[in-house]
Amino acid sequence: MIETANRRSIYKLSIKSLKANKLRNIFIIISIALTTILFTCVFTIGMSMLKSIEGSTMRQVGGSAHGSFKYVTNEEFNKIKDHKLIKEFGYSIMVGSADNKELITRSTEIRYGTDKEAEFMFSKPTEGRMPEKENELATDTIVLDKLGIPHEIGKKVTLSYKINGKQVTDTFVLSGYWEGDKVAPASLAWVSDEFIKTRLANIDTNYVKKNIKESNDIAGLIFVDVVFSNSFNIKGKLLQILKDSGYTENDIQTGVNWAYSIANFQVDFGTVLGLLGAIILILLSGYLIIYNIFYISVAKDTKFYGMLKTIGTTEKQIKIIVKNQARILSAIGIPIGLFIGYILGLILLPFAMQVLSITQKSLSFNPLIFIGSALFSIITISISCKKPAKIASKISPIEAVRYTGLSKLGKRKIKNSTNGAKASKMALSNIFRNFKKAFIVMLSLSLSIILLNSVYTIVTGFDMEKYISHNMISDFAIADAAYFNPSMGYKGQNTLTENTIKEISSLKGLEHISRIYFKAQYHKLDTKALKWFETSLKKEEKLRGSDDFYIKESKPELSKGQIFLSIYGLDKTVGNKLKIVKGNFDAEKFSSGNYVVIGRPYFLESDMKESYYEVGDTIKIKYDNEKEKSYKVLAIGEIPYNISVRFFISCGIDIYIPTDEFKTVVDNPTIMTAIFDMEDKYIDSTEKYLTDYIKTKNPMLEYKSRKTFEKEFAKTQSTYRTIGYSLSFIIALIGILNFVNSMITNIISRRQEHAMLQSIGMTRKQLYKLLIFEGLYYALFTILIVCTLGAAINYFIVKAVAGSIWFFTYHFTLTPVLICVPFLIVFSLAIPVVCYTLGNKMSIVERLREID
Numbered sequence: 001m002i003e004t005a006n007r008r009s010i011y012k013l014s015i016k017s018l019k020a021n022k023l024r025n026i027f028i029i030i031s032i033a034l035t036t037i038l039f040t041c042v043f044t045i046g047m048s049m050l051k052s053i054e055g056s057t058m059r060q061v062g063g064s065a066h067g068s069f070k071y072v073t074n075e076e077f078n079k080i081k082d083h084k085l086i087k088e089f090g091y092s093i094m095v096g097s098a099d100n101k102e103l104i105t106r107s108t109e110i111r112y113g114t115d116k117e118a119e120f121m122f123s124k125p126t127e128g129r130m131p132e133k134e135n136e137l138a139t140d141t142i143v144l145d146k147l148g149i150p151h152e153i154g155k156k157v158t159l160s161y162k163i164n165g166k167q168v169t170d171t172f173v174l175s176g177y178w179e180g181d182k183v184a185p186a187s188l189a190w191v192s193d194e195f196i197k198t199r200l201a202n203i204d205t206n207y208v209k210k211n212i213k214e215s216n217d218i219a220g221l222i223f224v225d226v227v228f229s230n231s232f233n234i235k236g237k238l239l240q241i242l243k244d245s246g247y248t249e250n251d252i253q254t255g256v257n258w259a260y261s262i263a264n265f266q267v268d269f270g271t272v273l274g275l276l277g278a279i280i281l282i283l284l285s286g287y288l289i290i291y292n293i294f295y296i297s298v299a300k301d302t303k304f305y306g307m308l309k310t311i312g313t314t315e316k317q318i319k320i321i322v323k324n325q326a327r328i329l330s331a332i333g334i335p336i337g338l339f340i341g342y343i344l345g346l347i348l349l350p351f352a353m354q355v356l357s358i359t360q361k362s363l364s365f366n367p368l369i370f371i372g373s374a375l376f377s378i379i380t381i382s383i384s385c386k387k388p389a390k391i392a393s394k395i396s397p398i399e400a401v402r403y404t405g406l407s408k409l410g411k412r413k414i415k416n417s418t419n420g421a422k423a424s425k426m427a428l429s430n431i432f433r434n435f436k437k438a439f440i441v442m443l444s445l446s447l448s449i450i451l452l453n454s455v456y457t458i459v460t461g462f463d464m465e466k467y468i469s470h471n472m473i474s475d476f477a478i479a480d481a482a483y484f485n486p487s488m489g490y491k492g493q494n495t496l497t498e499n500t501i502k503e504i505s506s507l508k509g510l511e512h513i514s515r516i517y518f519k520a521q522y523h524k525l526d527t528k529a530l531k532w533f534e535t536s537l538k539k540e541e542k543l544r545g546s547d548d549f550y551i552k553e554s555k556p557e558l559s560k561g562q563i564f565l566s567i568y569g570l571d572k573t574v575g576n577k578l579k580i581v582k583g584n585f586d587a588e589k590f591s592s593g594n595y596v597v598i599g600r601p602y603f604l605e606s607d608m609k610e611s612y613y614e615v616g617d618t619i620k621i622k623y624d625n626e627k628e629k630s631y632k633v634l635a636i637g638e639i640p641y642n643i644s645v646r647f648f649i650s651c652g653i654d655i656y657i658p659t660d661e662f663k664t665v666v667d668n669p670t671i672m673t674a675i676f677d678m679e680d681k682y683i684d685s686t687e688k689y690l691t692d693y694i695k696t697k698n699p700m701l702e703y704k705s706r707k708t709f710e711k712e713f714a715k716t717q718s719t720y721r722t723i724g725y726s727l728s729f730i731i732a733l734i735g736i737l738n739f740v741n742s743m744i745t746n747i748i749s750r751r752q753e754h755a756m757l758q759s760i761g762m763t764r765k766q767l768y769k770l771l772i773f774e775g776l777y778y779a780l781f782t783i784l785i786v787c788t789l790g791a792a793i794n795y796f797i798v799k800a801v802a803g804s805i806w807f808f809t810y811h812f813t814l815t816p817v818l819i820c821v822p823f824l825i826v827f828s829l830a831i832p833v834v835c836y837t838l839g840n841k842m843s844i845v846e847r848l849r850e851i852d
Contacts, residue, residue: 036337
């Protein structure tokens with residue numbers, strides 16, 4: 001057959017074919033829009049979460065620049081600042097750290113900084129301006145609150161600090177301030193360029209840099225933050241700048257902002273599987289409905305494509321007609337889906353962020369969201385219509401004339417039967433006349449129920465008591481705010497004082513209050529312990545490899561013959577909460593002060609019950625104040641994580657001693673945290689008291705309560721419930737749409753068959769009964785798929801998404817399936833009847849005349 005250049009004619013045929021199938025077009029547009037909504041929703045949440053993680057990480061790092069040069073002299077600064085790779089830069093000059101007693105719990109760095117540097121470090125005044133005069137200063141609200149200074153421009157701020165080892169106290173005038181960020185590693189107090197010129201004029205930065213290690217003084221040295229044209233290979237660019245300027249890393253230290261390093265966004269295997277599962281589910285749902293609609297459409301229009309073949313249309317041209325229809329409808333459905341999906345993604349974003357405990361919310365309007373979503377939708381549509389287009393192109397004129405909508409069944413057997421004309425038997429036979437189409441519809445309906453069952457299994461599998469007991473072993477816990485912040489951590493802050501404990505102790509309804517003291521130091525191992533360290537490390541290295549993080553971290557300490565001790569001082573009630581893995585805990589012996597409980601080194605596997613010292617061994621501890629004491633090892637065990645220091649040193653161990661002993665051997669003992677229980681009726685009033693106390697008296701404290709974690713648990717449940725049920729609802733819509741479309745096209749394509757049945761005596765009531773049975777069979781087989789194949793898929797989805805969540809316990813359930821059954825039956829009964837009523841308004845004679 002000779003091909004002709006008739007693209008315009010082919011396009012017109014595509015348009016006219018579309019106009020002749022308006023109802024089908026509506027279904028396809030809705031299905032394309034729903035598929036695109038799902039993709040856009042996933043992409044919006046994913047991109048926004050990446051942006052939020054990046055923003056949160058920048059806050060923890062303390063800056064947004066790509067990289068930095070540290071401890072730079074004036075001469076070095078002048079050589080590197082104008083390098084062609086640097087798009088823009090900011091810099092600061094260090095003066096010193098404020099050592100006011102009020103700021104002992106908040107590191108405050110006094111620096112001069114450019115406006116650009118203040119922007120990079122999220123420390124540009126939102127009220128007032130950067131300092132210009134010698135006596136002006138700008139700082140954040142945390143510093144002002146600590147010093148008891150009102151947030152007002154012009155107020156006097158007195159800071160003490162050291163320059164070249166000399167103590168200096170200056171009083172400044174506040175020229176500007178901004179909201180402090182507790183997550184930031186330190187607060188900044190900006191001084192003016194005039195201040196630097198006056199106070200640091202005589203400082204030789206080359207001399208300061210050479211003697212940093214001895215003097216620990218960095219006054220006058222410059223810190224340069226740089227931004228490049230992109231964030232690719234930041235480390236390489238920094239090194240290139242050094243090389244071109246005649247320096248190496250030995251001369252100038254560099255730093256890469258790890259907010260830009262994708263390697264720092266560690267995602268567990270379960271999360272990856274969950275994400276891949278979501279994408280596959282969307283692809284499958286979209287594919288099923290779009291494929292089915294085009295497949296049914298091609299089957300319905302078999303005679304039309306056969307006629308095109310008789311007038312010379314080639315296979316390629318018929319494929320183009322089908323694909324043109326898909327493209328035209330995609331041009332309508334995809335933009336609708338992108339818009340609705342983006343809005344829905346923004347609505348669901350806060351819930352998704354709670355899963356990763358991200359506090360920094362950043363909405364992303366990245367073009368990649370729309371490009372990626374549109375691309376995935378186009379791929380899904382292209383795959384979906386490829387097979388129907390191929391089927392349409394292979395139809396011959398003779399097949400078109402003979403086509404009845406039946407699948408090829410091979411040689412049929414003649415069977416004598418007295419019940420073959422029963423409605424139930426006929427309905428079952430009708431469904432599987434085209435097995436492929438029936439299975440796709442059932443699978444499409446099943447997907448939403450399987451997903452709903454998975455979401456329900458995950459949500460109901462969350463154990464609130466397990467969650468709360470991991471985070472709290474009492475009604476309340478109070479400590480320095482940094483203690484509860486993983487990015488900052490407890491570093492010996494003396495924020496929680498005995499005065500605060502006394503105030504809490506005077507509250508009505510207090511049942512008991514316990515203190516946990518903490519001190520960190522190094523400990524020299526004796527010969528026996530050192531031998532155990534060496535042997536155990538070699539054993540673990542063989543099992544886990546020399547590249548294992550904990551193995552690499554432990555080796556330097558082994559060479560020094562020392563380990564890191566985390567020394568805890570525990571009140572009596574806390575000692576009873578230790579989890580003992582070896583030996584027995586004797587409260588009376590422990591309280592004598594002559595016994596200790598020791599922990600296990602972190603480089604060991606979690607189920608190991610060994611440590612440097614065995615139960616019954618003697619451990620001699622030399623404290624930093626030169627006091628020494630020998631103790632008997634009472635047991636090997638560990639403190640509950642929620643009252644521990646919350647960080648781990650690979651080769652270090654915990655040592656637990658009673659409070660009285662801790663106060664005896666440690667100078668200036670500090671309370672890390674205190675826990676206490678209240679009578680139930682006083683819980684709410686205690687919450688209010690603590691909130692007011694922290695706000696008005698000590699803003700650097702923070703508290704947690706069982707109620708706090710009950711709310712967090714509810715949020716976590718809400719997150720999975722909202723996102724999961726939303727996804728289930730959209731996929732349910734796709735399934736119902738597929739079912740409706742199948743029933744409509746099925747009834748329309750079989751209206752001649754129905755007319756023939758009525759012409760030989762079948763009543764309208766019997767025909768309705770036949771259609772109702774067909775709908776019921778769809779429901780029945782859908783339920784069978786859900787309860788068999790769906791149960792296996794449900795287990796995989798649940799394990800992939802929630803298997804790694806420590807407070808989740810898997811329980812098999814079919815409750816959502818049972819809830820869905822009545823709705824599925826109603827849909828299955830109603831939709832065929834409604835479709836028949838609306839689609840067959842012609843008389844029996846008119847329908848019979850359609851038979852060629």
